[in-house]
Amino acid sequence: MSTSLSKEQRDFHRMAINAPATVVYVRDDQMQRMAATCKDLGATGVSLQVAEPLQEGDPIEVVIKGLNVQPLDVKAKVLRVETLANGEYLIGCAATSVR
Template sequence: MKGYDDKRNFYRMMLNSEVAVTVIDDEVNTTITATCRDLSATGMAFEIDHPLSISTQVKVKVDSASSQVQALDVSGRVVRIEEESANCYLIGIAIEEID
């Protein structure tokens, strides 16, 4: 692919959509609202106001803007955490399953 600088196998779609992130825990599953920044076939990045631990299992639901397109539900694990500013963390997940 000429001019393709990103060395990824899949293109990344840039988003700015609200998503529901459920942190999977043995005791309590907690759902938080986050902002999805980007999405590809194998991963996703979203921003939240607190960090998550590497390898944390999560489920993410991306609602569709159209009633004709089904919402996206994915399961994955945290593989990257970047503190962007006070109370703003960019969390990268590897998608392991699409429901």
């Protein structure tokens, strides 16, 4: 029962925004950027749809630029990576700081 409650609490604090975003990460000692869609944003995390997979544990920076929101800069850690039916990936991340 407590698992259900915590999921409900988490869902309650999430906003679906479908906003364009840029993901910045390091691969082979090189800074990389890729386009993403921020699917939702919550007090403790963010989910992103991307064309290339990231690795669980990767530290990333996400810059979200929506039409109805001010740009937001989120530092996060990748928690999970799910392959979608269209061949893209859904990345679930825990926010470590928000500016």
